[in-house]
Amino acid sequence: MRKHKKPRLFIINVTQNDIRSGLPLNPEKCPVARALRRRLKCSVGEILVGFRVIVAAGIRVACTPAIEHFMSEFDCGRQVRPARFTLERVASD
DSSP: OOOOOOOSEEEEEEOHHHHHHOOTTOTTTSHHHHHHHHHHTOOGGGEEEOSSEEEETTEEEEOOHHHHHHHHHHHTTOOOOOEEEEEEBOOOO
């Protein structure tokens, strides 16, 4: 029996609602974490967004420069707009 591989790349959409409801400097409730929860259908405690790697429902995802910039702007209180990001799974340590 063949096992189905999980896709290596996937897309998240950070919405205006994610931005409005997101909390700065909060790795579980920032706009990116909210978008990941919706995309992966997981709970708050299953997402941790960092500046190098994102862990979501046991999946390690590389944090791209675009996401780093978005999060930095949001965390500093600057205005950010809804965005679409392509994420890539990375191997676990």
